[in-house]
Amino acid sequence: MDSLHSLLAEVRGCRVCADMLPLGPRPIFQLSPTAKLLVASQAPGSKAHGSGVPFSDASGDRLREWMGFSEAEFYDPANVAILPMALCYPGRANSGGDAPPRPECAPLWRERLIGELPMLRLTLLVGSYAQNHVxxxxxxxxxxxxxxxxxxxxxxxxxxxxxxAIWMKRNPWFQSDVLPVLRSEIRQALAD
Structure with a gap:
């Protein structure tokens, strides 16, 4: 546990991208060695940066709905780890959405942090950045x-x-075919 505490302190103190982050560094994640489910996303949003809580916005509400999870279940680090590709809010992109995750972060921290999840059973790859990384x-x-x-x-x-919401209207199979299996796979991973 000392090595985990040391690693977490090192991650929370990271300043590698400080000059490129418009709101400054604030690594946001949730991790416990007992977690069986990993939510791998892209990067915290501005609301998460403000609160220090991952997915503390409408996208978090939608993700929890997809998962069939309450807030209490989602934010239980004993079962759920939340580890984005980049741990700090990257700022806004010219397109109006958030900028891509900073590329320095995942190579620096990701494998070391995942190495602290020996009970991991299922990883949700949320969005193209997480999927492309894997x-x-x-x-x-x-x-x-x-x-x-x-x-x-x-x-x-x-x-x-x-x-x-627009994507789901174009792909109705997601709600009817994928979400029930997602919920079942999550429950099975947590029961193992």
Whole structure:
């Protein structure tokens, strides 16, 4: 446990990208060595930066709804780890959404932190950045459609931003076919 506490202190004190982060560094994640489920996302949003709580916004509400989770279940670090590709809010992009995750973060911290999750059973790859990190570049929609190919280790999902409502209208199979299996796989991973 001393090595884990030391690693977490090192991560929380990270300043590698400080000059490139508009609101400054504030690593946001949730991690416990007992976690069986990992939510791998892209980067904290501005509301999460303000609160220090991952997914403390409408995208978090949508993700918890997809998972069939209450806030208490989602924020229980004994069962759920939340580890984005970049741990700090990256700022806004010219397109109006958030900027991509800072590229320095995942190579610096990700494998070391995942190495502290010996009970991990299932990883939700939330959005294209998380999926591309694991699988290499590829189409997010096709990965979500072919989710069974990645089980039992990974479950690819779209990012739950407001744009996902438009995506879900274009892809009604997600709600009818994918979400029930997602909820079942999560419950099974936590029961193992």
């Amino acid at each position: 699988f290499g570049p590829g189409p997010m929609t096709e990965r979500v459609r072919r989710y069974r190919e990645f089980l039992p280790r990974y479950f690819p999902l779209p990012h739950p931003s407001w744009r996902s």
